[in-house]
């Protein structure tokens with residue numbers, strides 16, 4: 001499991017580590033690792049031009065000490081100070097002693113700061129780290145824009161990205177690589193921040209972060225492998241779980257087919273379909289058990305997936321919500337489901353909105369959800385007292401409390417009509433196989449993302465291709 005920690009936890013761990021170790025040890029370790037990453041990116045350090053953008057805090061201190069190390073190895077290092085009278089004194093002295101040059105970044109008269117950035121092969125963003133508030137200030141944004149061809153390395157996190165949430169209010173640094181210290185910060189794993197961070201390298205600087213204090217977690221292969229429902233010798237189709245699918249309508253039979261396609265690959269032993277697209281489902285999947293009547297008359301299931309392409313069929317939704325088994329609600333089902341009705345359920349409920357649906361449920365606009373995904377998913381989970389999977393560029397899964405899960409496997413190829421229907425079936429199937437709502441949602445998102453990568457392999461995919469590649473994703477994880 002990969003964990004990310006909020007700023008308050010990192011600060012507390014920093015204080016504890018500082019009390020244990022010698023003065024300045026943490027910054028020395030951070031700067032050494034930063035310099036090593038810069039050297040790796042440069043290839044040849046001697047003679048290369050490196051420019052440091054240096055703010056008023058310790059983030060700038062890291063950049064200055066790393067710059068001193070590179071200068072000692074023969075790089076031409078220039079520090080551009082964005083707060084000249086507040087730059088880290090020790091770091092500044094170290095850089096000067098190593099032969100580095102220092103330029104006033106606030107002085108706009110001679111263009112020296114712009115030239116230093118434009119002429120660099122590597123630009124180090126030490127403007128702000130976890131102490132930053134809001135987007136880049138005007139002068140910093142202007143200088144960052146001057147780095148057109150350089151490789152950009154962010155210190156701890158890209159300046160302008162909110163460390164706790166991944167929100168970007170205004171301008172932010174777009175890094176090729178981020179060297180982060182002690183722990184991942186949520187803002188490095190959640191969009192939009194994640195997209196600004198580039199490749200993230202975590203450096204151990206000796207912070208002790210208790211796992212139970214994590215704000216965010218991402219499943220890795222081994223975690224998913226442990227959660228996958230694999231049949232044992234004594235299994236039969238009923239013991240493996242039966243998933244019921246309530247999706248599609250006369251107008252949207254395809255949603256039913258895609259949802260069943262996902263459900264057939266999620267580990268349940270059988271898939272029941274109940275609704276008006278029964279003919280379309282059986283024509284494509286003879287293994288599905290279909291009926292055209294109400295869900296409650298379709299036979300026993302261990303979990304329901306309801307909503308894709310459902311239209312306005314509120315009766316079928318209510319029928320499913322009455323069942324005392326886990327229920328996944330997606331798409332049209334989300335629009336029709338009453339908040340109090342969901343809160344009153346005793347069995348687990350998993351809601352799977354995309355940003356537009358989440359925005360409608362919260363009564364805000366879509367851009368707001370996309371810019372503050374963590375806040376949105378947490379708020380929905382609390383309001384509905386349910387597990388919520390928020391789809392999109394970084395899919396998040398939240399319970400009413402506890403750390404939020406972020407899916408690491410997503411790919412933009414998934415942005416294709418109907419792929420969400422496949423995800424619903426897949427997650428419903430995992431629910432029926434006995435996974436907790438949080439695990440079912442996050443394992444489904446993980447497999448779905450991997451499946452899309454298999455299916456796409458550099459070319460556009462259709463939702464059906466994603467469903468067909470789910471077995472390859474299972475094999476990846478289990479292998």
Ligand SMILES: NC(=O)C1=CN([C@@H]2O[C@H](COP(=O)(O)OP(=O)(O)OC[C@H]3O[C@@H](n4cnc5c(N)ncnc54)[C@H](OP(=O)(O)O)[C@@H]3O)[C@@H](O)[C@H]2O)[C@@H](O)CC1
Nearest residue numbers: 014026027030057058059128129130131132133134135156
């Ligand atoms: N934690 C650890 O274990 C370790 C931490 N380490 C490092 O320390 C970093 C944290 O350092 P920090 O606390 O000094 O804060 P930091 O991010 O440098 O800047 C704060 C200053 O910036 C300013 N400012 C605010 N917003 C701004 C904006 N938008 N644009 C411009 N300026 C803005 C604000 O001053 P203001 O101008 O508002 O008065 C404030 O004083 C951390 O990220 C890591 O790199 C490592 O050395 C090793 C171990």
Ligand SMILES: Nc1ncnc2c1ncn2[C@@H]1O[C@H](COP(=O)(O)OP(=O)(O)O)[C@@H](O)[C@H]1O
Nearest residue numbers: 354391392393411412414415417418419420421
């Ligand atoms: N930019 C993106 N990056 C990664 N995954 C994405 C992106 N855009 C959409 N997705 C994924 O694609 C799927 C789309 O689902 P949804 O929006 O419900 O579409 P539909 O209703 O057409 O099936 C979700 O799993 C979502 O997480």
Ligand SMILES: [K+]
Nearest residue numbers: 125128155159
């Ligand atoms: K930074």
